[in-house]
Amino acid sequence: MLEIRNLTKIFEKKDALGRVVNTINACRNVNLTIHRGETLGLVGESGSGKSTLGKIILGLDDATEGEILLNGERIDSSRHKNRTFINTMQIIFQDPYSSTNPRRSALSIVAEPLEMLMSKKEAYDKAEMILNKVGINGEDIYKLPREYSGGQRQRIGIARAVATQPDFIVCDEPVSALDVSIQANIINLLMDLQEEEELTYLFITHDLSVVKYIADRIAVMCKGKIVELGCTKDIFERPVHAYTQTLLKAIPIPDPRMKKKQPFEVVNNSSYLLDGTWTEVHEGHFALMED
Ligand SMILES: Nc1ncnc2c1ncn2[C@@H]1O[C@H](COP(=O)(O)OP(=O)(O)OP(=O)(O)O)[C@@H](O)[C@H]1O
Numbered sequence: 001m002l003e004i005r006n007l008t009k010i011f012e013k014k015d016a017l018g019r020v021v022n023t024i025n026a027c028r029n030v031n032l033t034i035h036r037g038e039t040l041g042l043v044g045e046s047g048s049g050k051s052t053l054g055k056i057i058l059g060l061d062d063a064t065e066g067e068i069l070l071n072g073e074r075i076d077s078s079r080h081k082n083r084t085f086i087n088t089m090q091i092i093f094q095d096p097y098s099s100t101n102p103r104r105s106a107l108s109i110v111a112e113p114l115e116m117l118m119s120k121k122e123a124y125d126k127a128e129m130i131l132n133k134v135g136i137n138g139e140d141i142y143k144l145p146r147e148y149s150g151g152q153r154q155r156i157g158i159a160r161a162v163a164t165q166p167d168f169i170v171c172d173e174p175v176s177a178l179d180v181s182i183q184a185n186i187i188n189l190l191m192d193l194q195e196e197e198e199l200t201y202l203f204i205t206h207d208l209s210v211v212k213y214i215a216d217r218i219a220v221m222c223k224g225k226i227v228e229l230g231c232t233k234d235i236f237e238r239p240v241h242a243y244t245q246t247l248l249k250a251i252p253i254p255d256p257r258m259k260k261k262q263p264f265e266v267v268n269n270s271s272y273l274l275d276g277t278w279t280e281v282h283e284g285h286f287a288l289m290e291d
């Protein structure tokens with residue numbers, strides 16, 4: 001469905017005179033294919049370039065090099081920017097509060113993208129139906145974002161994203177700000193919606209344990225580079241790249257006394273292998289291997 005070819009993104013930091021003082025290679029020659037109906041987990045520690053990749057796919061940022069194809073058609077062009085793809089692609093953010101208007105009710109937040117496609121009355125009727133589907137019912141649909149719990153707010157973010165019936169959704173850390181007990185509810189909701197609406201997900205997270213149940217395949221990103229790609233079972237049972245192994249070790253052991261998972265820290269300056277040969281180690285399981 002979606003093909004990312006040789007995608008590179010370089011951010012340039014400039015001083016007051018416009019001279020480049022620093023460059024950040026946020027994505028380095030990323031090649032990925034996302035199949036229709038699957039959930040591809042994109043994992044890596046903070047700053048590894050996951051959100052940058054997600055934003056470029058959605059046309060919210062430009063790539064420095066490379067191409068993105070949706071159903072064989074290039075979308076990293078000006079046509080993409082015209083939001084012709086509003087029906088095709090959507091995003092769910094970590095904190096829907098910061099991405100919604102605090103003075104509008106849940107109903108009007110969800111109805112907003114629909115109003116571009118249908119009459120106001122139809123949009124509000126449909127928005128109500130979708131809110132009910134994600135578990136926001138009755139008078140609750142008229143509340144303002146701050147009047148909801150974090151989990152409910154994320155349900156509204158999800159309702160807004162699926163309202164226009166997209167094919168593909170980038171979920172950028174959708175459960176990272178939530179309690180572990182609520183995380184499972186939201187993940188189940190996303191999985192139910194995926195089945196009903198035949199959605200394809202790119203599920204971004206720094207926490208491998210979160211994608212264990214939802215992802216069909218996992219891509220591991222380290223300092224802008226995909227270092228390992230395989231089905232979820234392979235990544236968990238026989239990780240090949242040292243970075244993947246470190247991420248797996250960083251999964252905290254469940255402890256009922258711990259309310260929120262501690263954000264893990266991978267030793268940021270350790271030198272993981274980033275140059276090497278992309279090798280198929282098992283069927284459909286690839287990793288960067290030393291030459
Ligand atoms: N607009 C920007 N201008 C300059 N640098 C940026 C910009 N956006 C991201 N970066 C840099 O690119 C790198 C990748 O950032 P990105 O947000 O993609 O990481 P991430 O994997 O999503 O991290 P996190 O898990 O913390 O969300 C970081 O070093 C970041 O500082």
Ligand SMILES: [Mg+2]
Pocket residue numbers: 050051052172
């Ligand atoms: Mg991010």
